[in-house]
Amino acid sequence: MGDEGKGRLIPEVVNELKEATGLASPVDIVLKVNGGANSGHSVGSLKLNLLPAGIVCESVPCLAIGSGVVADPLKFRWEIAYSEDGGFDVKSRLIIDERTMVSDVAHRVLDLAWESYRTNILGEEKRGSTGRGISPAFSEETSQWQIHYHLFRDSKEAYATKLKARLERAALTIQHVCQVTEEEWNGFFDKLTAAELRANAAMIEKGIFSKDEFDFTRFKGEKPFTFNFDEVLKTYWKAGTELKDSICDVRERCLKTLNKDLTIVAEFGQAFWLDKRFGFSPNVTASHTFTPEVFQSAGIPCQKVHNIGVCKAYDTKVGTHVFITEMDHEDALAIRLKKIEFGVSTGRQRMVGWYDAVEKGDALRYGGVQDICLNKLDVLTQGDDWKGNLKICTHYEDPQGNVVRHVPRDSEIHKTLKPVYLEMPGWDEDISEIRSFDALPENTRKYVAAMVKTTLDVAYEGAEYPEKLPNLRYLGVGPQPNQIIKDIPQTSDLISLI
Numbered sequence: 001m002g003d004e005g006k007g008r009l010i011p012e013v014v015n016e017l018k019e020a021t022g023l024a025s026p027v028d029i030v031l032k033v034n035g036g037a038n039s040g041h042s043v044g045s046l047k048l049n050l051l052p053a054g055i056v057c058e059s060v061p062c063l064a065i066g067s068g069v070v071a072d073p074l075k076f077r078w079e080i081a082y083s084e085d086g087g088f089d090v091k092s093r094l095i096i097d098e099r100t101m102v103s104d105v106a107h108r109v110l111d112l113a114w115e116s117y118r119t120n121i122l123g124e125e126k127r128g129s130t131g132r133g134i135s136p137a138f139s140e141e142t143s144q145w146q147i148h149y150h151l152f153r154d155s156k157e158a159y160a161t162k163l164k165a166r167l168e169r170a171a172l173t174i175q176h177v178c179q180v181t182e183e184e185w186n187g188f189f190d191k192l193t194a195a196e197l198r199a200n201a202a203m204i205e206k207g208i209f210s211k212d213e214f215d216f217t218r219f220k221g222e223k224p225f226t227f228n229f230d231e232v233l234k235t236y237w238k239a240g241t242e243l244k245d246s247i248c249d250v251r252e253r254c255l256k257t258l259n260k261d262l263t264i265v266a267e268f269g270q271a272f273w274l275d276k277r278f279g280f281s282p283n284v285t286a287s288h289t290f291t292p293e294v295f296q297s298a299g300i301p302c303q304k305v306h307n308i309g310v311c312k313a314y315d316t317k318v319g320t321h322v323f324i325t326e327m328d329h330e331d332a333l334a335i336r337l338k339k340i341e342f343g344v345s346t347g348r349q350r351m352v353g354w355y356d357a358v359e360k361g362d363a364l365r366y367g368g369v370q371d372i373c374l375n376k377l378d379v380l381t382q383g384d385d386w387k388g389n390l391k392i393c394t395h396y397e398d399p400q401g402n403v404v405r406h407v408p409r410d411s412e413i414h415k416t417l418k419p420v421y422l423e424m425p426g427w428d429e430d431i432s433e434i435r436s437f438d439a440l441p442e443n444t445r446k447y448v449a450a451m452v453k454t455t456l457d458v459a460y461e462g463a464e465y466p467e468k469l470p471n472l473r474y475l476g477v478g479p480q481p482n483q484i485i486k487d488i489p490q491t492s493d494l495i496s497l498i
Contacts, residue, residue, distance in 0.1 A: 004310040005375040007041030007053035008481060009474065010267060013308070014057045017263055028262040029062040029254065030054025033297045034287040035269025036070040036103060036137065037079075038130040044481060046086055049132075050075045052267050055088045060265075062257075063090065064250050067099040068287060068297030069269075070137035071149070073239035074104075078200060081208050096243060097250035097299070098150040101141060104163075104236050105192075105219045106170035106227065107133025112188045113178040121179055125320045127283060131195060136170075138276075138286035145169070152240035153247050159240075160233055167227040175225040182224045192216040251299035258300070266294040266305075272363040281411060283319040290367045308473065309369035311360055313377040313451065316341050316350040322415045325353035325393045332386040337379065354391040354421065355451055361458020362407045364470065374451065375476035377444070378483070382428040390447055391421040394454045405461050424450055432478045437488045448475065448488075449497040456495070 010030060017026040030052045037049040044056050050071060054060045065071060080090045111133045118124040129135075140146045145166065151159040174180055180188075196214035203209050212218075219235075221228050257264055268289055273279045275289040287293070295302045314337065317323050327334035334352050341350035363369070380390060396404040396417040408414045427441040434440055440448075452472055456465065472494060475485040488494065 004271065004312050005042070005373075005476060005479075006268070006271075006310045007043035007048070008375075008476070008479075008484075009308060009310065009373055010043065010053040010265060011057050011481060012474065012484065013265060014054070014060060018059065023262075025059045025061060026263055027054075027057070027060050027265050028257040028260070029064050029264045030057065030060050031064040031066055031250075031254070031264055031266050031294075031298060032069055033066050033266050033268050034068045034289055034293050035285060036132060036134045036287075037072055037075045038132045038134045038285065039269030041267075042479070046083060046088070048079065048083070051079050051083060051090065051094075054265065054267065055083050055090055058089070061093060062095060062253065063093045064253065064298075065094070065096045065100050066250060066297030067097040067101075067299060068293055069097075070101045070103045070107075070134060070286075071096070072103045072108075072133070073152070073236055073243060075132075076243055077239050078196075078203070078209070078213075082200075082203055085203070085206065085208060091246070094243075094246045095248050095250060095253060096149050096246050097297075098148060098153075098247055099299075100149045101137060102147040102149060102151075102236075102240065103133045103137035104166075105133075105216060105232060106166050107136040108192055108216075109133075109188045110136040110170050110174060110178075112191065113174040113180050113184075116180050116184055117178040127319050131192060135286040140166075149240070149243070149247050152237070153244050156237055159237060163233055163236070164229055167229060167232060171221075171225045171227060185224055186220070189217045189220045254298045254300050258303075264298070266298070268293075272309075272367045273359060278366070280321055280414075283317075283321045306371070307367070307369045308371045308373060309364060309367065309470075310373040310375065312375050313355060313380055313447075315353040315356050315359070317353070318348050318350045321351075322411070323351055323353055324358075324396060324414075324417055325356045325391075325419050326351055327353050333380075333388065336386050340379065354393055354419070356393045356419070357451065357454035358393060358395060358405065358407055358458050360451075360455045361461075364455060364459040365406075369470050371471050371473035372452070372455075373474040373476065374448065374472060377448070377475060378430075378432045378477040380426065380447075381431060382426045387428070388426060389423040390426050391423055392450055392454050393419040394422050394457070395420050405458060422450060422454065432483060434477060435485055437475065437485050440485075446498055448472070449494050452491065453495040453498060456491070 014027045032052045041048045041053045043053040052063050054063055083090045111129050111131050115129045119126050147162045193216045218231050219228055270285045270289045272290050274285045276284045276286055315325055337352040341352055397420055398404055399416055424447045425443045427443040429441045469491040471491055472488045477483050
């Protein structure tokens with residue numbers, strides 16, 4: 001579902017390739033594949049939304065934004081300043097594909113307006129939009145209204161013409177389709193301002209930017225349901241042209257890397273079950289979130305890839321998802337987990353639940369994974385605030401008592417299902433300082449083995465296990481980059497522990 005700590009793996013993979021190849025820079029590009037500033041990656045001391053987590057890897061010469069991304073020029077400006085203040089070189093390494101789509105304030109206000117429409121007009125449950133404008137921006141790709149980054153390198157007049165039409169379309173849609181009130185309209189700009197002031201408080205305190213930089217009310221027109229076109233044009237043209245030297249043909253850069261037998265690490269913003277076509281609608285992202293999109297976003301032919309799938313030792317979701325394995329809100333472990341489970345991008349409280357091997361198994365079955373990373377195992381250690389067994393959902397049961405071994409594609413069926421659990425004993429030893437699998441408590445090792453085996457049982461249901469199985473490559477036992485275990489037995493040996 002996302003939120004699994006994917007960002008921490010980028011430096012881990014880079015360092016392993018350096019050791020394996022003996023090269024100083026075996027990874028030539030870290031490519032952001034999809035999404036926009038709605039994704040959140042924590043890597044080391046940085047919390048990133050738009051830029052690739054490869055920023056922290058100084059040996060990587062190129063940080064690329066693919067054409068499958070929608071990107072706000074203001075967000076680039078803010079995040080580059082934030083990262084470079086943290087000591088990381090970004091601007092000289094950043095490249096943005098010519099066909100990357102530009103998102104802006106029109107999309108952000110539309111995002112909030114559609115949320116209002118869903119709740120106030122349709123009476124649906126609030127989904128909790130990020131307000132970053134991602135879905136409205138991607139919708140312009142299919143309706144052919146998109147603005148590409150190459151315009152910042154070409155013609156202000158052409159950009160201004162497209163921008164003016166975009167703002168007018170957004171304003172008309174918000175007023176007449178979304179049917180927001182004038183009070184709501186004004187409130188959207190206040191909400192965006194407040195959100196960015198919170199997110200960028202540290203930079204304001206350091207004097208990198210003034211509060212005026214994050215004032216979205218300046219983009220509001222004098223009349224209701226109008227934008228201040230001159231201010232939007234001036235601000236976004238300036239931010240976009242600051243990136244002019246980074247705008248290029250990412251396809252060519254990727255092909256040169258592959259011709260040199262160097263590596264491209266493709267970093268996804270969101271996860272398998274949030275894919276707009278195959279995920280849990282309506283709580284999906286607006287982009288494609290698994291392997292094939294690497295090639296679409298980079299603009300290169302399909303070829304051999306190595307996939308690392310990342311998940312937690314328990315489950316989290318945010319939004320209005322069907323959450324079959326959600327814990328009882330009063331459960332002591334749920335109370336503990338909710339203290340640490342908040343979205344990086346929005347700060348929203350995540351729902352928490354038991355490990356769902358059905359969801360993980362289907363992601364492996366259809367998404368294709370060679371290696372697995374399992375994070376946040378340490379959080380399940382028993383303590384004064386919680387003791388008890390751990391649960392793994394091995395399959396579902398429908399209202400008639402029939403066994404369901406895969407995630408239904410029919411959402412109406414999905415919401416009727418109940419989980420069937422395998423219970424495993426927990427442990428009370430602190431595992432956060434352990435760096436060897438064999439040094440883990442016996443119950444911890446068995447729980448890990450059970451998560452892997454039940455996931456494989458779903459992935460290969462109806463057939464024998466293949467000779468070559470995905471490996472559990474990384475086991476996260478804490479949030480810091482060094483809190484990771486890598487000497488995990490081969491999968492066939494691991495699952496024999498249970």
